Structure formats: structure tokens, C-alpha cells
Amino acid sequence: MKEFKRVLAFVLTLVFIMSCFAFADVTTTKAIDTKEKVASIVSPEANSIVSSDSFLVSVKLNKEATIKVSVYEVKAVEKKLVIQQVSGSAVTKEAIKYYSFDTSTFEAIDFTSNVALDTAKDFLYTTPATYTSPKDAMGFYTNKVENVTPGMYKVTVEVVEEVKTKDEKTGKEIKTEKVIEKTSSLICVKEKLEKEVEVFSQAKEKTTALTVISNFLKSLFK
Amino acid sequence: MNSKIIERIKSIILVVLLLLTILLLYLVLMQNENVEISNLLPFKTVTEGASIQAADLVRPKEIIYTNENGEMTSTYDKTTLYQSICKYINEFSHQETSMVTEIEAEQYEAATTKSKSLQFNFAYEIPFKEFCQVYGINRTTGYSSIKEFDSIAISESAKDSVLFKNSKENKYYRIISETDDNLFEDVVANAIIEGDSIYPVAQVLGIKSNMYIPVQAKRNTEEVYCMYETYIEGSFAFEDIAESVFGETISFVRKIKDSFGTVTYMYGYGDKTLSIAADGKIEYKNTSLQIGESAGLYGDLQTAIEFINLWDGWSTQNSETELKLESIEVSGADKNTIYSFYFNQSLSDEKISGEDIFGMTVVVEKGQVSAMTRNNIIAIKSYAERENCTEVANAIAQIAPEKYEEYCNENNINVSQKTKEQDAIAYTVNEIVDIQSVYKMEGHFLIPSWEILFKDGSKEWIGLKQKQF
Numbered sequence A: 001m002k003e004f005k006r007v008l009a010f011v012l013t014l015v016f017i018m019s020c021f022a023f024a025d026v027t028t029t030k031a032i033d034t035k036e037k038v039a040s041i042v043s044p045e046a047n048s049i050v051s052s053d054s055f056l057v058s059v060k061l062n063k064e065a066t067i068k069v070s071v072y073e074v075k076a077v078e079k080k081l082v083i084q085q086v087s088g089s090a091v092t093k094e095a096i097k098y099y100s101f102d103t104s105t106f107e108a109i110d111f112t113s114n115v116a117l118d119t120a121k122d123f124l125y126t127t128p129a130t131y132t133s134p135k136d137a138m139g140f141y142t143n144k145v146e147n148v149t150p151g152m153y154k155v156t157v158e159v160v161e162e163v164k165t166k167d168e169k170t171g172k173e174i175k176t177e178k179v180i181e182k183t184s185s186l187i188c189v190k191e192k193l194e195k196e197v198e199v200f201s202q203a204k205e206k207t208t209a210l211t212v213i214s215n216f217l218k219s220l221f222k
Numbered sequence B: 001m002n003s004k005i006i007e008r009i010k011s012i013i014l015v016v017l018l019l020l021t022i023l024l025l026y027l028v029l030m031q032n033e034n035v036e037i038s039n040l041l042p043f044k045t046v047t048e049g050a051s052i053q054a055a056d057l058v059r060p061k062e063i064i065y066t067n068e069n070g071e072m073t074s075t076y077d078k079t080t081l082y083q084s085i086c087k088y089i090n091e092f093s094h095q096e097t098s099m100v101t102e103i104e105a106e107q108y109e110a111a112t113t114k115s116k117s118l119q120f121n122f123a124y125e126i127p128f129k130e131f132c133q134v135y136g137i138n139r140t141t142g143y144s145s146i147k148e149f150d151s152i153a154i155s156e157s158a159k160d161s162v163l164f165k166n167s168k169e170n171k172y173y174r175i176i177s178e179t180d181d182n183l184f185e186d187v188v189a190n191a192i193i194e195g196d197s198i199y200p201v202a203q204v205l206g207i208k209s210n211m212y213i214p215v216q217a218k219r220n221t222e223e224v225y226c227m228y229e230t231y232i233e234g235s236f237a238f239e240d241i242a243e244s245v246f247g248e249t250i251s252f253v254r255k256i257k258d259s260f261g262t263v264t265y266m267y268g269y270g271d272k273t274l275s276i277a278a279d280g281k282i283e284y285k286n287t288s289l290q291i292g293e294s295a296g297l298y299g300d301l302q303t304a305i306e307f308i309n310l311w312d313g314w315s316t317q318n319s320e321t322e323l324k325l326e327s328i329e330v331s332g333a334d335k336n337t338i339y340s341f342y343f344n345q346s347l348s349d350e351k352i353s354g355e356d357i358f359g360m361t362v363v364v365e366k367g368q369v370s371a372m373t374r375n376n377i378i379a380i381k382s383y384a385e386r387e388n389c390t391e392v393a394n395a396i397a398q399i400a401p402e403k404y405e406e407y408c409n410e411n412n413i414n415v416s417q418k419t420k421e422q423d424a425i426a427y428t429v430n431e432i433v434d435i436q437s438v439y440k441m442e443g444h445f446l447i448p449s450w451e452i453l454f455k456d457g458s459k460e461w462i463g464l465k466q467k468q469f
Helices: A002-033 A201-220 B003-031 B081-093 B105-113 B128-134 B182-189 B201-205 B236-252 B296-310 B392-410 B417-431
Strands: A039-043 A048-051 A055-061 A066-086 A089-100 A121-124 A129-132 A139-145 A151-166 A173-190 B062-066 B072-075 B099-103 B117-127 B148-155 B158-166 B171-176 B196-200 B212-219 B224-228 B253-257 B263-267 B272-276 B282-286 B322-331 B338-347 B350-353 B359-365 B368-375 B377-379 B387-389 B432-442 B445-454 B459-463
Touching: A039 A151, A039 A173, A039 B201, A055 A066, A055 A151, A055 B201, A066 A139, A129 A139, A139 B201, A139 B212, A139 B392, B062 B105, B072 B212, B081 B117, B081 B148, B081 B158, B081 B171, B081 B182, B105 B117, B105 B148, B105 B158, B105 B171, B117 B128, B117 B296, B117 B322, B128 B148, B128 B296, B148 B182, B196 B201, B201 B212, B201 B392, B201 B417, B212 B392, B212 B432, B236 B253, B236 B263, B236 B272, B296 B322, B296 B338, B296 B359, B296 B368, B322 B359, B350 B445, B392 B417, B392 B432, B392 B445, B392 B459, B417 B432, B432 B459
Parallel strands: A048 A173, B350 B432
Antiparallel strands: A039 A055, A055 A139, A066 A089, A066 A121, A066 A129, A066 A151, A151 A173, B062 B072, B062 B117, B072 B196, B099 B171, B117 B148, B148 B158, B158 B171, B196 B212, B212 B387, B224 B377, B224 B445, B253 B263, B263 B272, B272 B282, B282 B368, B322 B338, B338 B350, B338 B359, B359 B368, B432 B445, B445 B459
16 A cells, blocks of 8 residues: 555656656747747738738837848749750750739639749849837838739838957957848738729619609609 | 200109109019009008918818729828819709719729729718709709718719719719710829828728728928917007007907906907917907808808908918818808808928817808917928838727726726727727828927827827837
């Protein structure tokens, strides 16, 4: 019996210690997961479809920070093997062509599954903008990206920190930027479809009937 | 020389002089179109503003244009766009099939936000019956169901309709008529496409709200020097105002001057008082109103306009400010309605704002002016180039923590620092009624600012260059 109690106590202690580790692990993971991001993209919403020639970029900064906002056009890659004549002999070379995605057929919410993004390449669309939020307060960076043609676009926000280092040779102070956080949002821009918005279809039917009655009554008293 | 000959020469000279006078008068009056008889008189008569009609002042505070992509721009009515929509409604009303139906709020929203449209938003409610009378609109079937409105809209999704919104009663109407589709195209073609781009708050701040805010606004960011309009005792304007207010009874008016320099003219036992403070603020009160009744919004507004004419109120000497009908407060009903008209001063189309109301306030009761205040400032326009201001979202973020803390303290709410800022913005956005760019008066300067108006009537100003007042 004594032996059994000892074993039970040992097992219970072991379980207790192990569960402590388990809890500690969960807490650490959670702490990492919930670590609040400094910058978050409010607009454009990730993986959204826009039917326009412009879109809004809005970035929220939760604390004082400097961000670099860049808009890229994501272009599809086409690789072809072409035969070229070099010094009289035929050489096979790989030709790479980049083109805008044909977004006219993109309808699904998760359109990203339709395209080969892993092989696509980002091309800078607008000059990157730098913004610093006000001291001890939240800040918003807003900008309207205009004259956009149909295709895939990526808004990238980098939270940057200034790092000062000394040049070993000259001894001068050099300022460099270090990216401490990076967020991006993919957006699909489509051409506006010419479709009429029907707002009053039902109301119109009602009205037509009412109009007939009103006209009939009017004609009676004419 | 024979006296007869001398007399004849004199007569000829007189005739020649008379003819020359007639000829010169003809040349002055007929050849130069700008010459008016009133300008040739040795004294100035108070005629400026006399031609202003009530309908000229009842105008939308903003026009929102939505393009085919659903993008919106907001602008002030500087052109004849409002006149063209009134003409459009007039033509609608004279069609045999014209009639009115009530529609759902969602239909109004869809028609104005999801397709090409124009919205004319007013800062006050306009009685529909009076509006029809002013613009000759034929009130046929169902027109009487629209009592008041504060928005008019036309949309590509319903070219055969004009939509009306009554925000106070949350009612929406549609006037339908079988009319030419080109009418819509003509009005929209005249719309000013250039304006401030506005976006739903959800897209800019990530917070659910029906409000739209500008993202890019081209504004003049230069501060402008200003000063209060003052009156010097004994000057022409000072005595003239008192005389125009009291008329023939001026001889029976008592004049009192207090230690602060305020001069008060009093008729009877305070039946009519006129006080002019040393800082130039003028107040007039009339407690002995005659028996009368309200002439409606347009009629009483005309009474207010004519009263302002007495004060030469449409022009401020040495100033480039303008008076605009900013808001109307209504109390009472029907024939006993009392209208308070707030005519705000504006500079370069931007309202002059501050703790005080700048401009004139006229209260019309029983069809007569019962009170008036005049608080004018003098300022000259800035012609500096307009800059792109993109800081509206930041202006909200800047005032939000303080606003939310006040609310939490009043309601004994404890919030953690972590959720505080996000909650503060959500709370503040929900409390905001309107955001507009104004000139905020600070000391002797007008500072270009965002004016944020809250549900409780309070206001906050943030300078376009992020300075909080």
C-alpha cells in the first residue's frame, strides 16, 4: 500500500510538473500570437475585388512609428524556350515575359487560388510614400491611388526604424533603415461592367398600376 | 451794343449749354452701362442686398456626385446646378403621369450610392409646399404626402424619378414621371466633377458607420489676419443704424452708456432695445410685436433679408467676407412658427467658425423681427495656392482619446489602455454628425481647420496643419 502511495504521489507530481510546462507553452504562444502589430491595412481589404480605376489605401498605426507604403502591380510570368542564332549556331534560350493578369474572369472571393502567385513578380506602381504618425497617438495614412488599369495589385506596408552606425573607415555616422514589420494586402482590379442597377423594379410596377387608376380618375373629371 | 442783341446772344448761349448738358448726360448714362443714377447721387442709399430673394439663399450645403464606379465627390454649390434640379422637378411635375410614392431607406441609399447620381443636401428642413410655390412646381397626385425634405437626389438607376429625403422623420419619397431620359444626362453633365473625394468611414478608419469623410481635400492652408468690425460713437454708421431701427420714434429713445462702453438705445420701457458693445457686437430686441402671423420659411426669410438691408449687412466695409444662410432653427408650428436664421460669414467659400457665431442672426416671430445679433469680422482673402490636405482621419484620431475619456469618466467606465484607443475612435466616430473645413478664429487670425460637429452640439477644431485648439 505504501509502495502504491509513493508511486501515485510520484505520478501525480510528474503530471503536475508536465502540465505546468504545457500551460507555460500555451501562454507563450498566445503572447506571441496576440502581439499587436504596429501597422495594419484598413483599405484595401485583403483579397478584395474592385471595379474601378482607383482605390483607397488606408493604414492604421497603433503607436508612434514610421511606415513606408508601396503599391506594386503583380504581373504574371510567361517563360518560353526560344531558339536564337548566336555566331551562326542555334542556341536555345529561356525568354521571360511579364504581363498583367486578366482579371475579367475573376469572380470568386478567394480569387488568389486561380492565379499562380508564387511565380508572379511585383513591379513598383507608385513611388513609395513615407509617413510618421503623431507622437503618443494613433495615426492614419490615407491616399487615393488613381489611374489604375485592370490587374492584380499589392499594397505593402513596412514599419521602419532608423539605425545609426559608424563607418569604420571614415568614422562618420551612417543612418540606415531597418524593417521591423511587414504587412501586405492583395487586391484585384477589374474593369467596370456596364450593368444597370435595378433599385425600383417592384415599386415601379406598383406605380404603373396607380398611375393607370389616377389617369382614369383624371379623365373622368376632365 | 444794342441790349436786344446782347439778350439774343445770352439766349443762344443758354440753348447751347442746355443742348450740351443733354448730350453729355446722354453720353454718361447711355454709353456707359456701369453708370447708375444711385452712384451719381451725393449720398449713399442703403440698397445693397435689396434685390436678394429668399430663394437665392436657401441652397444646399453640399452636392454629392457619385460616378459610375460608385466613387463620391463632395462640393459646394457654386454654379447654377441647384437651379437646374429645381427646373428638372418643375418639368416632372407638369407631366400628366407625375405622382409620388413612398420608398424604403435602402432604396434611396442604393440609388444614390450604387449608380451615377447627384445628391443635394441641405442643413435644414424645407417645407415642400413652399418649395413648390417658389419654383412653380405643380402639386398633383400624392405631392401632399411630402411635408418637408432635407435632401433631393437624382439617379441613373431611376431616370424617371426625383427622390426626396426627410431625415427628421426618416421618410423617403419618389416623384415619378414619364419624361425624357436626356433631362438626367443634362443635369449630370453640368455637375462639377471636381470636388473632395469622400469615402465611407469603414474604408478609411475600419469602423462601422454610415458617415463619409474626405480623404483628399484641396485647401488653402495659409492663416489670414482678421479683426472685429467696430463702431465709433458719433460716426455716421452708428447713428444711422439706430435711426433705421427706431424710425420716427428715435426722438423718444433713451441712450444709456455703461462702464464697459456698451451703448444701449431704449424705446418705451424696454419694448425695443438696441445695444452696441465696444467690441462691435450689436444686439437688437423687440418685445412689443404687433399681431401677426408667420409667412412661412421663405416669407419670414424675406423679412429677415429686408431687415439686414436696413443695416447694410450684406457688405462689410474693407472686408471680403460673405454672408451665407448657414442654418435655420424652427420652433412653434403653422402660423405661430418662429424662425431663427443664422447667416454665417464666410471667406473664400469657407465658413468662419469659432466659439462665437460670426455674421448675423435674425429671429422672425409673427412675421416680424423680434431679435437680431450682428457680430462681424473683417478679413481679406488669401490667394495662396491650395494644398492637398489628407489628414481628416488623423484629426479624428487626435481628438478621440480625450472625447472618450470624458465619456468614460461621466459613465464610470473602466477601460484598459490596450482597448482604449480603438474604442475611443469607434465611440468618437459614432458621435460625429458632420466634418467640414472652416476658418477657425484664434485671436486676430483665421486658421484653416477641420470643424468636427458632435451629436450634443459641441464642436472641436483641428488645424489643417494638425494643431488642436
